Amino acid sequence: MRRSWKAAVAAGASAVAVWPVAASSATHRDGDPGQGDGAARKGWTLVDQEGFDRPLAVDGAPWQLDPQGPRSPWNVDAFDDDGEAWTRMSGPLFAKELASLNVFRKRVAFGRNGWLTAEVAAVDKDRDGRPDSRPGLATERLPDGRRAARISEPSWDAGVLIRPTRPLPPRYRVEMTLRGIDFGGERNGTFDYNGRHNGYTREPCKTRFPWTFQGALPGKSRCEYPDVTRENGFYYLTILDYATPAPHGNPGIHFHRKAIMDGYYSDDERWKDAGTCDPKTGKIYRTFDGTFNGVNALFPRGDLFREAANNNISNEYYIKTACGNVSMDKPYGPGGKFRQHLTSAELQPRLLPKAAYRFAVERDRTGYTLEMSGPFLHVGQATLRVHHDFVEDGRPIWHYNQTPGEYDGRFDRRLVHKGPAGTYVTEHSWPKGSAYPDSFIIGDPHLNYYEGSALVDDIRLYVPEDRG
Template structure:
């Protein structure tokens, strides 16, 4: 039996802001009593081609090594046995990372595969600016691209972004199958599967025999708060164990099951997923319970105009109207203040038109904590600690101390696609802003 004890999370220093930014004036529509301290309008040239691709072999020597759910993690060795290592050896992973914005307060993280191991990443993602907007382009689901805060966020903050374009799946003109041949935003060429990361099954099968992601789901993270210092693209299992709160899309191709539902904010009634256009926003507070009995992932707490739900079907709070972009934009924001997190979304939504919705939840409310909410050891007493045990062809793995007393987890935001075995498309992002409390 393998035992893994989680390393104490280093207390990352909070984002240090230069004097010029700390004195930045609030814009005319600054929310409430927040004070703007950092902003990126993407008016300066940004091109990831200026940064080199570097091969990342994972493992303890990698800056992207975090825990047993990493791309080369013990969880996958446990669930897949020797076949997992054989599959992982069929390609190399390349990454690039660079800071930008005033005093480097933002960081870009990109990742891609090199399937033929010729030293050149295959169909890599890109991050560039054009006409004052950041363009995130990801031509293959084997890659990932995101923007994150370079350092941990302060104890209280508001972070926001503006969405000006989105093409990561969902229906277009009433169809999941696009006129250009794409399927839910995915290219029609070749097989597209979740290889080589899964929570079970036959790890020895050929890549094209793994789960088909093209006819499963596509998506994008509008804004999320992660619980470790260096968010970057990883496998989807890893991502699902490290979110505190997040607003994302989860666009299921022609889905008719009971695992998703949408809230109609006009009627305040839940409706089947099929009644939507598949362009929903899922605003989720993560909690300590395991969502799945046989695979990693924290349970969901979902507030909407239809009520509050724990677990069960994933709730979309609103349905976006991508056809209105970029003339009509959307704004997403997350706040941490007064012992609570708030998620906010603004824009023109289906059924209701222009609206702003805000959902707030205390760090611990009705006995349910927000996963890894504590930035310092003093904020938490260890009451929600647990061991997670996994068994498979590779033996038994015990992930001990998933939330022990004395632990601390920095808040770091991310925007983009953090999955290296799901999702492909493009998005346009603008006006990333950070606020801290002003005078009350």
């Protein structure tokens, strides 16, 4: 079947919100990474901030059953939970599998004038009318007395995100401070600690069901779908191309990312040739020789898709690091010995919350800048920044245009997605006249992947001092 790509929330992109300057400046917090008081960022004016000093009302909010379909408040496109793409690729089997579960959700605004929104979701696999786990977002007092927000996700079949309530301005800097992370990766040289493996509790049947990049899998029961416990992760700060991100099945987000800083903690064999950058020496080492606590800083390409691995339901990535620049569709490093992700640096979770990491994304007139600051493995306290133009050396960042006038349609293409029972076609992946608002996410956007908790503090939004 042939369908046209629907630009996500295109109407919202042309009505960019005007963000008033915050009434009071941010206060300095000892242990912040980088240059101290974030309100004093050179060239930027603080317009909103959240330090989580007051209790949140997220966990006490009632659950809502997601009705699915185009009338759902969480509907996105053909690749979301009940998307037409999966139905076309899978035939009746996908609808049957999806009908075996419910999805319950919360959408709660918080912060000054409700500038932030928490999106919480959990699966009800036995359809008993209540979610199977209790993910949430709540304030917590740290050992030094300050407060932060704990993202809590005790089961992989759930998701928790923080996002802006309104689309981001045309130019901005958004940043967050990470105070703790427990979404897998090694601790003291092992993936097995605190009674878990890679951050997952040890119950069986933790699988991708029912969302895969090919749709439903014929002849497979829920527990026979691929296991997820060797792959955990967390989105430190990522920019998406639609206004209302929320947790969905894993594949869908792979069509919606503009700029990515995330952690992907996996010792799966398919990543055995991946590399990690040592920012101190500028040399690449095998990810399997590290601690599996890395930060990926990725620019999704708008001209190249992962046909073999992900059925054209994911962009390829361009990566800039202190060890050089690579495109993930090609081998890299000495002798071309590395493939897949080039991780930019590794965190040291044992130093948290006394230490902290700051992640920031800037959008200016030319493109996106990704920034990370903190005590990284090998190099110690450092700030790492990389910039990619909207179109650089003929290579575009996917869906970079917030308005139709910023893009002329040159990178539009037809994409074919094949499943076991049929084919879905995205006739226009990036048409002329489309527009894609910027929205950030912090947390876990997947309903069938990732499990753990994290402490987030001090989310801030800036606009240029010169708004001309």
